[in-house]
Amino acid sequence: MMHESDQTIEVLQPTPTQFSQEEIDENFRIHSEIDIVFILRGIMQTNSLITLYPNYENDFILTSIIAIDPDKKEMIVDYGTNERNCQKALQSKSLVFVTTQNRVKIEFVCDQIKKIQYKGENAFAVNIPQSLLRIQRRNHFRISTPIVKPLKCVIPITGKDTTSKAEVALLDISCGGIAVIDQHPIINFDPGIIYDNCQIALPKIGTINAAIQVKNTYEITLRNGQNCMRAGCQFIDLAANMEAMIQRYIIKQEQIRKIK
Secondary structure (H helix, E strand, C coil): CCCCCCCCCCCCCCCCCCCCHHHHHHHCEECCHHHHHHHHHHHHHCCCCEEEEECCCCCCEEECEEEEECCCCEEEEECCCCHHHHHHHHCCCCEEEEEEECCEEEEEEECCEEEEEECCEEEEEEECCCCEEEECCCCCCCEECCCCCCCEEEEEEECCCCEEEEEEEEEEECCCEEEEEECCCCCCCCCCCEEEEEEEEECCCEEEEEEEEEEEEEEEECCCCCEEEEEEEEEECCCHHHHHHHHHHHHHHHHHHHHC
16 A cells, blocks of 8 residues: 555555565675765756655655765755654664666665754755665666767787787777777677676776676777777676766766756
8 A cells, every 4th residue: 555645646656676685785785985975966966756665664755865965974855745654754763765767776775864854844864875776687778988088998818828908999888788899900709708807997987897798799880981890798797886887977978968
């Protein structure tokens, strides 16, 4: 039963995800405070609707983030419309927040809550979570990389006696993988080949270190009219902190493009 208000809400509410603890910790959980605050700010800036479940129960509160204070490790969220559910939240030990960002499910738990006045209105003050789940199983959002200064993937090439490095330009990137221009004389982009310890420097964010597997190749025409081969590569067991860095890069690029 949905009890946020006395009126029927014809919206599919996201619910807490059921995973084993091992699966959550290995694949989806983010612990970096910088990344957590960055994601929460993105949710706040888009005014995304958040569903709050007190103690993982069926009753919920529809809310949104209205302010974040990293120094106090606190954020302010809207007060609910159903006073009974708000009182239940104030007495809860676990507050489960569920929302989406760029088609990725976001879920986190807070264990401190209080009722405050914010700009003359009732609001909740809760602690910034110590960890956060980003759950994206399919269809990663992909963004084209800059043309003038494209991202580069540095791939180690191991020979019989030496190891060298080769650079290839990226055409696009997502949390699932990359597309690169296949025109390097040394690198073989036949489907199935795996390259370990590849590095991609994301400006002002950090460097991704990951293994990639070539999934497909085909001919394309670039914007300048040049024909070349495109190789689609998938990340293998990408760490959660690396995925968060890619997500931050994608969000920043989208913000830049909207300004232009």
